[in-house]
Amino acid sequence: MDFSDIYQRMKFEAYEISESERIQLTDYLKSTVSTSRPESHAALLVFCYSSNPEPQNVALVRKFLAKQTNDYTRSAAVTGLYRIWRLATPSDIDxxxxxLTLWSVDSRHDTSIAAIECAFLLMHQLQDRHLSSILRQLLETLHEQVRRDSDLAVGLFTYACWSAYDNWARANGERRTHFDSIEEALPVYWDRHKYLLESIN
Structure with missing residues (x-):
């Protein structure tokens, strides 16, 4: 199966996978080789968009959060669990x-990007001030690392600022925009209280 092609068709043509495709997809994700293959990224997105978050489905996707999973593939598992299915129990949030705490591990860059996006999304969905406080700390930590010329932190900081703005814009009906430069990210950072929730007293 060409998972990427199916994902694009689902995204742009409202394509619905057949029962035989679903069986093939599920069998593939259950296989031992699936965690090491980048193409599993698209497979996971197809699975999550075409399935409900039933316990057995959630358990299958959680398999891809493991340390040994390909980073690009792991990022799709994060997206599936938290952005597509929007799981938000206390244990899910934990x-x-x-x-998020593993952002400094270079081999988890794609996973960190997905986790940052999902955290800002759920922060607004749940109006979760604790999650907001964690994201504030993350922004400040990343900014400090940018000041220390950490190449890894620059991309994550820029993405985190964009994600903070974009999810705020979506939640408040404001104009959405895209940016990917540090110069555009810094104004969001300096005004970060606007894009987060009020601090816990």
């Missing part, structure tokens, strides 16, 4: 926060 798992997401655990993913």
């Amino acid at each position: 798992d997401l926060l655990g993913l």
Whole structure:
């Protein structure tokens, strides 16, 4: 199966996978080789968009959060769990926060990007001030690392600022925009209180 082609068709042509395709997809994701292959990224997105977050489905996707999973593939598992299915139980949020703490591991860059996006999304969805406080700390930590010329932190900081703005814009009906430069990210950072929730007293 060409998972990427199916994902694009689902995204742009409202394509619905057949039962035989679903069986093939599920069997592939259950296989031992799926965690090491980048093409599993598209497979996971197809699976999550075409399935409900039933316990067995969630358990299958969680398999791809493991340390040995290909980073690009792991990022799709994060997206599926937290952006597509929007899982938000306390244990789900704890798992997401655990993913955020690993941002400095270079081999988890794609996973960190996905976790940052999902955390800002759920922060607004749940109006979760604790999650907001964690994201504030993350922004400040990343900014400090940018000041120390950390190449890894620059991309994550820029993305985190964009994600903070974009999810705020979506939640408040404001104009959405895209940026990917540090110069555009800094104004969002300096005004970060606007894009986060009020601090916990």
